[in-house]
Amino acid sequence: MIKVFRERWQRWVNRRVPRSDSQSFNQKNIFILPTGAGVVFGILLLVMLITGINYQNSLIYLTTFLLGALFVGAMHQTHRNLSGLQLTVMQPGEGFAGDEVPYRFRASAGQGPAISIRLSCEDSRVAPFHIAAGQAMDVTLLVTSAHRGYLRPEMIRVETRFPFGLLKAWSWIRPVSPAIIFPRPVVAPDSGSTVEDGDEDSAQRATIGNDNADLRPWREGDLSQRVMWKRYARTGQMVVADWEGEQGNPQWLDFYAFAGADNELRLSYLAWQVLERARGNTPFGLNLPGQVIEPDHGPAHVNRCLRALGVWGEVPPRDSVAAAHGTRWHETVREKEAPV
């Protein structure tokens, strides 16, 4: 029962606060309720009114009415504080899984000042900020990421309790643009690339290198091709040969290099390797199933690789109808959606 109600409420809220990278707040989407202190204040006013009635004290009446009227005035003030404010996602952040990912917003006040605005998303929040009328400022909200891929906060809450903290007016922005979360780097075991430079025949190289094979006991995850089956037949010991030829080209970071590791772990290894290469500023390429990034170096390249690792195999969030910069959601999105 409660669940049904909650879903219904969520749908209703979602209609009022559609997914959009830019949200301006007005009567349609601002909610306002007394805070806990506001409720106690109401009780206090009631007690004062009763005191005034019982002691027939006009001045207590007067104080009660004054405070009551101020409470109503504060309601408008609190509402106005938020209304007219516009929040625009400037840059959905990037970061490693498990880190707090910065979401940058441009907050611009409308006609009046917006004072003591708090942004929060789940348990992360931004210190209250103030914007004078007609001004704008940039705010960064850190959103905690759990795993790699696209991170799109369901709802980012924007709230104000100014002036008295007796009332809270709040609304949400539901950004469209997702943040990209890179895999959490995990120190990779020494391994090479399976990508060949192409000037040598790999098969030939492998056979040649047979002599230099490094023999070691079998570990879980080793490919069966590499097991020395003859030796196994003879001695019953599983021994694996690591051929020199398999060290591969250190320029390439290869998805397939980590035999036996599962995909996520591979991506984490690769992320570590990317950072490792970035530190040495050595050129490297990235070989992912379905995506190959040619060797290069520099921060942009590093970023591109990390992004590729982050979103590998992930589907972008479905209802990503990002409004173009500066457009209101209604004008553009409805037109787009109409034919569908």
Added chain:
Amino acid sequence: MKLPPAFASGREAVKPENALPSNALLWLIGSFAILLAPQWDRLPVWLVVACGILALWRWLAQEGRVRLPGRWLRSGIMLVLIAVYVATVQGRFTVDTAASFFVLAVGLKWLETRSARDFYVLFFILVYLAGVNFLFQQNILWALVNFLAVALLLVGLQVLNAPDLPSDMPSGWRRLGGLLLKTLPVVVLLFVFFPRMAPLWSVPLVSGEARSGITDTMRPGDISNLAQSSERAFRATFGGEMPAYRDRYWRGLVLDYLDGETWRQGRGERFRRPGRIAMDGGVGALGDREYDVLMEPTDQRWAFALEGSSAISDNVVEEGDDLFRFRRPADSPMRYRLSLDESPVGGDGNELGVAERRRFLQLPASGNPRARELARELEQRFSDEGIVDSLLGRFREQQYFYTLRPPAMPDDGVDALLFDVKRGFCAHYAGATTFVLRAAGIPARVVVGYQGGEPGAGGEYLIVRQYDAHAWVEAWLDGRGWVRIDPTAAISPERIESGLRDAVAGEGSFLEDEVLSAQKYGDMALVQWASLQLDRINYQWQRWVVGYQGQSQMDLMSRLPGGIGMRELGYLTAGVVGAGLLVAGIFSALQLRRGERRDDFQKVLLSWHRTCESVGVPVRQGETPSTLADRLAQARPSVTETARRFARMVNSHYYKAASESDDQELRRMRRLLGTMKRQLRETSPRRQSNRESGPAK
């Protein structure tokens, strides 16, 4: 692992939730100090000192110079202070002690004020403390002080909610002032129309200490103490002409039982005459013979009335002995209305019943032999009226003095006064006269009240002060009923004709203890004038604000057209609240719409998007202005430069440091957009039909 700097974004400093901003705390402490001021005379000194220390401690802790006490020390302090409190209170439970406990609780709370939550708790307590203050002090200056303290609290709350507000934004005072101005009409309407109900349940506001004023016992020295106070007792407004000074005898209560040296009220069952309550309940303009009294709180039930009055308003009840009583103790200023009868007091000349006669002849079994001897002598020589005349004649002719500094008369005070000392105050003479009359077989009683009163500023009303307190005698004369006899008038006619100041002028004892009283310097015109003007303001304040209770509300309503009763008032109140909310809502909605219309930047941007779409370049979701410009340029090379410049401007609006989108910037954008549109028109697609238009998907 070290992350590249681009990803290691610094978290904005988030203050711990529980740290209170210093300036907010300062406002709160300031407000507390101000709220203590109106109670200065009823709070014990140790409590004020303790509160000061506790608040100071909290402040020093805020400054980081000391630490707030831990739980044990805190409990210790609490226990000690409560023990001191219990010791000083000694089990008396009065409003005073309750109020000091309240103050003590606030004081102790300072040590526990750590979080915003505690701040709110203190805020609520202090607001209620302001309300409690109003129970004790209603005069305009203290009321302003109280309101100031509440305003301080509200500013403090704003500071708490935005401690780092830049100074170029409106300050808390300005915001509060604006809010007050906007809400003031509703407050005034509510105050006027909110129905003043009768108390829901009766909680007598009995103060522990007696207020200054007359009491229901009279010892010879009592009233001369009162004579040293210039506090106001009540103010009276007359519908017709004010009675002459010598007729301003305000009867309060009758003392008919002499207990040794002390006159008391007899314990007999009081006769209660159902008050002649007019249906109008004392509403409307004062009639010709009516008068209206605004009495300061006395915590007592007796009302003061001129001789021969009857009750008009329904908050006073007429009792036996031509006295008036309130329905409940006057713990706040009381306003009541009476009318003067045409016939003089006691004119009906009824017989005095046997029980009554015995009651008014009561005397102690022994004592004052010489006075009794004198009475016996008079009784043998004169009729009842003759006795009275000769006694007054004795006061007039012999060397009796009216003084505020009578010598002590320990034993047989009446004898001492009449035969040896011959110096006394009104209470002495009234007691002695009653004694002699009773001893002579004439039923007599002491009446206590006020005599006199001077006109306030503009002569609109009379101010009666404590030093006008007076005691006189009423004697029952067959055929005439109760007759007022004032021995003081015989000894010191000035007292009755023009007041105490003149009566004791030679002695210099008028208000000797009150250095600051304006009445003391009554002969200095400026001081007198200023004091009277202040009193006038206070009078209007009391009449229309403090005293605006059921009676005055009905009074005001009766002057408005249409019969407005309690129910109508209820509707009116609801209407006022509803209309207030509605007007405020409409107002804010209008303001909001105006705000939206002014969102010019969005309009320009939207117009650009429409232009793009009209030439077949659809705006894609999540596209940056420069890519849109690029695609537009691809489709229409003629506008390449314009479109790129425009996109740069949009970009700079978004991505440069946040700055105001000033009018100049907007104007340039509009101009540029106009140019772009013109260029697009000039290079119409018909001329370039061979070129592929529209974006590549």
